[in-house]
Amino acid sequence: MSPAPIVIDGCAVATMDGSGPADPGTEYRSGHVIVADGRIAATGPGPAPRTEGAIVVNGSGCLATPGLVNTHHHLYQWLTQGRGQQSTLFDWLTELYPVWARIGPDQVHAAATAGLAWLALSGCTTSTDHHYIFPKHGAGGGAGPRGRAGPGGGAGAFAEPLEAEIAAAAAVGLRFHPCRGSMDLGASAGGLPPDEVVEDTDAALAATAAAIAAYHDPSPGAMVRIAVGPCSPFSASAELMRESAALARATGTRLHTHLAETSDEEDYCREQTGLSPAEYAEELGWLGDDVWLAHCVHLDDAAVGRLAATGTAVAHCPSSNGRLGSGIAPVRKLLAAGVTVGLGVDGPASSEAVRLGGELHQALLSARSRDGDGPGALSARQALWMATRGGAGCLGRDDETGSLRPGALADVALWRLDTLAHDAIAHGPGGDPVAALVLGPPAPLALLLVGGNPVVQDGELRSTSAAAAARAVRAARSRLFGDEPA
Numbered sequence: 170m171s172p173a174p175i176v177i178d179g180c181a182v183a184t185m186d187g188s189g190p191a192d193p194g195t196e197y198r199s200g201h202v203i204v205a206d207g208r209i210a211a212t213g214p215g216p217a218p219r220t221e222g223a224i225v226v227n228g229s230g231c232l233a234t235p236g237l238v239n240t241h242h243h244l245y246q247w248l249t250q251g252r253g254q255q256s257t258l259f260d261w262l263t264e265l266y267p268v269w270a271r272i273g274p275d276q277v278h279a280a281a282t283a284g285l286a287w288l289a290l291s292g293c294t295t296s297t298d299h300h301y302i303f304p305k306h307g308a309g310g311g312a313g314p315r316g317r318a319g320p321g322g323g324a325g326a327f328a329e330p331l332e333a334e335i336a337a338a339a340a341v342g343l344r345f346h347p348c349r350g351s352m353d354l355g356a357s358a359g360g361l362p363p364d365e366v367v368e369d370t371d372a373a374l375a376a377t378a379a380a381i382a383a384y385h386d387p388s389p390g391a392m393v394r395i396a397v398g399p400c401s402p403f404s405a406s407a408e409l410m411r412e413s414a415a416l417a418r419a420t421g422t423r424l425h426t427h428l429a430e431t432s433d434e435e436d437y438c439r440e441q442t443g444l445s446p447a448e449y450a451e452e453l454g455w456l457g458d459d460v461w462l463a464h465c466v467h468l469d470d471a472a473v474g475r476l477a478a479t480g481t482a483v484a485h486c487p488s489s490n491g492r493l494g495s496g497i498a499p500v501r502k503l504l505a506a507g508v509t510v511g512l513g514v515d516g517p518a519s520s521e522a523v524r525l526g527g528e529l530h531q532a533l534l535s536a537r538s539r540d541g542d543g544p545g546a547l548s549a550r551q552a553l554w555m556a557t558r559g560g561a562g563c564l565g566r567d568d569e570t571g572s573l574r575p576g577a578l579a580d581v582a583l584w585r586l587d588t589l590a591h592d593a594i595a596h597g598p599g600g601d602p603v604a605a606l607v608l609g610p611p612a613p614l615a616l617l618l619v620g621g622n623p624v625v626q627d628g629e630l631r632s633t634s635a636a637a638a639a640r641a642v643r644a645a646r647s648r649l650f651g652d653e654p655a
Contacts, residue, residue, distance in 0.1 A: 171206050172206075172207075172621060172622075173222050173223060174203060174205040174210065174220050174223040174224070175203070175204040175205075175224050175579075175618070176202075176203050176223045176224070176225045176226065177201060177203075177204075177228045177231075177233055177581070177616070178201045178216060178217045178226065178227065178228055179199060179201070179216070179227060179229045180199070180201070180202070180228025180229070181196070181197060181231070181586075181595070182195075182196060182201070182202060182212055182232070182573065183196050183232060183234045183550075183573075183602070184196065184235075184572055184573040185553065185558050185571060185573065186572045186574040190551040190559070193550045193551070193553065193554045195212070196603070197213070198600075199214065199215065200213055200214045201213060201216065201228075202228075202233050202581060203220060203223075204579040204621045205621075206621070207390065207578065207579050207621045208576055208577065208579050208621075209575050209576065209577045209578075209581075210575060211575055212574075212575070228615070229587075230586060230587030230595075231584055232583070232586050232595070232605070232606055233573065233581060233584075234292075234557065234582050234584065234606070235572050236292065236293065236295065236570070236582045236617065236618070237291070237294065237295075237512075237525050237526065237556045237557060237560065238293070238294070238296070238512075238556065238557060238564065239288055239293050239295070239296040239512070239514055239560065240484035240511035240512060240559075241297065241464075241515055242284065242288075242298045242513060242514060242516065243298065243299055243300070243515065243517075243518070244277070244280050244281040244284040244300070244337075244516075245269065245276070245277050245280050245300060245302065246265075246280070246517050246519070247280035247281075247284045247522065248272060248276060248280050248646050248649055249268055249518040250517050250518050250522065251518075252518060253518075257433065257494060258430060258431045258433065259431070261519070263361070266363055266366055267363065267365075268649070269302045269366065270363070270366045271304075271649055272649060273325060274330050275326055276645040276648065277327070277333040277334060278326070278333035278334070279641040279642050279645040280642060280645065281298070281333060281334040281338070282340060282341065282638045282641065282642075283641070283642045284522070285341040285343055286341050286630055286633060286635055286638050287522055287524070288343065289341055289342070289624050289625055289632070290524075290614065290628070290635070291524035291527065291611065292525060292526040292584070292614060292617065293343065293525045294344060294580035294581075294582070294619045295343060295344035295346070295560070295561070295564065295570055296343055296344070296346070297347065297348060297564060298345070298346075298347045299398050299400075299463070300334065300347065300348070300349070301348075301350025301351055301352055301399075301404075302350075302352075302366055303351070303366070303368050303373075304366050305365055305366075305367075305368075331380050331384060331395075335347065335384060338392075339392070340632065340633050341624065341630075341632050341633050342619050342632040343619060343624070344393075344580070344619060344620075345392065345394075346393075346394050346395075347384075347393075347395060347396070348396040348397065348425045349377045349398060350398040350400050351368055351377060351398070351399050351400065351405065351413070352366065352368065352373075352400045352405055353368055353369065353370045353373055353406050354367065354403070354406050358406075359441070360403060361404055362404050370409050374409070374412055378420070380395055381395050381397075389569065390620065392620075394565075395422055396422055396423040396425050397413050397414075397422055397424050398413075398424070398426055399413050401426055401428070401430075401434070402426075402434070402437075402438055402442075402446060402449055405426075411454060414453065414454040417459065423459050423565050424455065424457075424459055424460040424461075425460070425461055425462070425463065425484075426455065426463070427462070427464060428447065428463065428464065429446040429447060429462075429472070430463070430464035430466055430467070430495050431466070431467070431495045434467070445469070446467070446472075447471075448472075456475060458480030458481070458482075460482070461509075461563040461564070462476075462482070462484065463486065463515070464483075464484070464485075464486060464495070465499075466490055466495050466498045467496060470502070473499060473502050473506050473508065474506060476503070476508050477503075477506035477507045477508050481508070482508065482559075482562055483498070483503055483508055484512070484513040485498050485500055485510050485511065485513065485532060485555065486512070486515040486520070487534075488520045488523040488527075488531050489513075489514070489515030489519040490515075492519050492521070493519055497535045497539040498535075500532065500535075500547060500555075501536055501539070501542050501546040501547060504547075504551065509562040510559050511556070511561075511562065511564075512525065512552075512555050512559070513528075524611045529549075529552040529553060529555075529556050529607045530607055530609075532555060532556075533548075533549065533552045549603050549604045549606075549607035549608060552607050557571040557572065579618055579619075579621040580618065580620065581617070582614060582617055583614065583617070584606055584612040585612055585614070585615050585628075586605045586606065586609075586612055588612070588613065590610050591606075594608065594609055613628045615627060615628075
């Protein structure tokens with residue numbers, strides 16, 4: 170039996186059904202959204218038509234948008250927030266790699282549950298994750314889906330990190346695109362990671378193939394899809410990068426890695442390869458319309474042009490880049506060139522669990538602050554486009570989610586804009602609900618639907634317990650750090 174239709178009535182609506190960030194699409198100052206059978210059935214101005222048997226949601230004072238799409242994350246890092254507070258990326262990684270090597274699948278599950286629940290509470294309906302730590306001693310379940318290792322290598326509830334993350338996403342109720350990451354270039358081979366956290370090249374490829382076979386669902390409306398994700402050019406060999414690209418293209422999965430995040434990476438790439446990070450990525454077969462790259466802070470005009478020409482997408486992570494002092498991505502240039510740009514919160518240890526809804530605001534401010542680009546660098550609607558349609562494009566799902574057009578998946582965020590902080594911006598003469606969402610403080614959620622299923626209602630999780638998630642993370646963190654003083 171099909172669930173009852175849901176009618177959201179009397180709300181402002183930003184459909185994001187347009188042709189691009191310069192033409193984001195249809196908006197209604199007072200309109201409705203109708204959901205049926207897990208899809209958007211209709212949107213329009215004014216009161217909704219009568220819908221037999223429907224659940225009616227009063228959207229007065231609210232703005233309906235597509236659910237936000239998170240394009241870059243490291244969920245396990247929820248356990249190591251607050252570390253390396255004044256470190257650059259390379260120093261921060263050097264400090265944290267040995268800690269991450271001790272994280273087992275059950276701890277990953279606790280971190281992922283908390284991280285995904287927090288994303289839901291900030292308006293996210295679809296998220297990726299990039300897990301690339303598979304220690305040789307087995308704590309990370311490096312054997313892939315067939316292995317069985319718990320925290321510290323002992324028996325646990327989950328076989329390996331991807332299984333643990335996917336279970337967490339199912340419990341929270343979000344669409345999930347985890348990347349099976351990998352590293353094979355340890356310190357003894359000239360890479361940054363310690364040898365204990367890297368894998369043998371063939372083992373990494375085999376485990377990635379096993380993850381695709383076990384978890385990837387290419388069907389329409391899928392809740393889980395796997396991507397292939399060697400960590401970065403300074404932690405993955407050229408062989409692993411090339412063979413991973415070949416594996417992804419043979420299996421119809423997408424490709425994701427870090428690129429051009431810091432000036433240190435630029436120097437490293439040029440020293441090791443004689444090429445810029447973007448040139449090196451292209452040489453490895455890592456530019457294309459099946460690739461999205463995290464950060465892309467340090468790109469020259471030629472690199473922006475190559476990304477645009479090849480259809481390569483970018484995950485922009487403004488808060489994390491600011492926290493680590495990495496710089497500001499050239500978002501205005503990327504969008505002007507036609508590059509698909511989405512938003513990502515990045516790992517909680519480099520952004521301290523930033524709200525995805527808040528990244529709209531941060532993206533706008535950082536774009537306007539870069540190189541004197543000024544207030545014309547990014548508009549509120551372009552920021553919302555990046556968080557919705559742009560993110561869906563990064564993950565290869567622009568045809569299914571990221572908009573409120575009829576036939577799209579019913580992934581909907583209904584934001585309260587009648588709070589003290591939002592009301593004057595959103596309502597009344599000259600009011601602009603989209604500006605209130607982006608320029609104002611993070612707005613509370615009245616409702617979050619994933620495939621028409623309520624995940625958040627009136628600012629509270631309905632799918633899982635936020636309090637239980639907090640307790641589980643506290644216990645996992647205690648196991649990780651033992652008797653270390655608070």
